Amino acid sequence: MIRRHGNPDTLTITQEPAPVPQPGQVRIRIRATALNHLDTWVRRGVPGHHFPLPLIPGSDIAGIVDASDDPGLPVGTEVVAAPFVSCGHCEACRAGNDVACPAYAILGEHVNGGCAEFVCVPSTHVLRKPANLTFPEAASILLAPLTAFHMLHTRARVARGETVLVTAAAGGVGSAAVQLAALAGARVIALVGSETKRAAVSALGASEVVVLPRDGDPSSVLKDALGKPAFDIVIDSVGDRTFEAGLRHLKRFGRLVTCGATAGAAPTIDLRRLFFLSLSVLGSTMGSLPELAAVLALAASGDLKPVVHAVLPLAELPTAHRLLEAREVIGKVVVQP
Numbered sequence: 001m002i003r004r005h006g007n008p009d010t011l012t013i014t015q016e017p018a019p020v021p022q023p024g025q026v027r028i029r030i031r032a033t034a035l036n037h038l039d040t041w042v043r044r045g046v047p048g049h050h051f052p053l054p055l056i057p058g059s060d061i062a063g064i065v066d067a068s069d070d071p072g073l074p075v076g077t078e079v080v081a082a083p084f085v086s087c088g089h090c091e092a093c094r095a096g097n098d099v100a101c102p103a104y105a106i107l108g109e110h111v112n113g114g115c116a117e118f119v120c121v122p123s124t125h126v127l128r129k130p131a132n133l134t135f136p137e138a139a140s141i142l143l144a145p146l147t148a149f150h151m152l153h154t155r156a157r158v159a160r161g162e163t164v165l166v167t168a169a170a171g172g173v174g175s176a177a178v179q180l181a182a183l184a185g186a187r188v189i190a191l192v193g194s195e196t197k198r199a200a201v202s203a204l205g206a207s208e209v210v211v212l213p214r215d216g217d218p219s220s221v222l223k224d225a226l227g228k229p230a231f232d233i234v235i236d237s238v239g240d241r242t243f244e245a246g247l248r249h250l251k252r253f254g255r256l257v258t259c260g261a262t263a264g265a266a267p268t269i270d271l272r273r274l275f276f277l278s279l280s281v282l283g284s285t286m287g288s289l290p291e292l293a294a295v296l297a298l299a300a301s302g303d304l305k306p307v308v309h310a311v312l313p314l315a316e317l318p319t320a321h322r323l324l325e326a327r328e329v330i331g332k333v334v335v336q337p
């Protein structure tokens, strides 16, 4: 439970009565919750942004249906929850474009999430867990791969034969973006922050892995490693100088998609490059229910592999947050009640 913003020690474990499902909701007994950088932002607080405290964090939930009035989801069904809720009946929701729903809310950010024993969510936002995945694996293929899928397919419209740069490629979004771009027939160049991440990211399908030293300049590091780099698409969650480097090495009609700014939110953009080369800079957040179903289908067929870095007991949530913030993680950190 987050009662006030602060360091990982402000996360407290409390005893609360199990939540009671409202009409249309199912209750899930949680077996695993994967963390995202979002969790650490919610915990720290963001200046000028309001979070509804007290709040249970955690967006990526896998578990077992524990109470349900939906005949399609009987008690005992192994499920995952979509990392968001939406109204389900507005024009955007009916068109399968939930991200545009006025009621769109992220679990663990706007409403209570999964760092708990139980959660209640609308049955419309509960999907069956792929049988080939463990609970920690299933929790690891939700928010981040959904974000990567939306960035690559819906926003950048990746095509076979294109060259895609994925920054922070060992992270949650990055490790999914590498796999999804390779599955789409693209040539993938991965940028990682340390030599220890090289082998893991290669194994996900990257054609080349470029290691960016801690104080290295991303633009010259890419140039030194690749000659004269020219990307059709850049998938960036880092911001700052990495964003600038990606933009600098886009080819004509190239698209840079951003979903995060972990290193800084105010990069410099040379507008002359932008208009001369007809470049596009696209923002992206999360994705829709149909996109999540597509991600789960890729995981069920074994094409998209969950990348789990560590599984810890829920009581060690502060340690899990520190692990994520140390940036030495490959894939997801998962907690289990």
Ligand SMILES: [Zn+2]
Pocket: 086, 087, 088, 089, 090, 091, 092, 093, 094, 098, 101, 102, 103
């Ligand atoms: Zn809606």
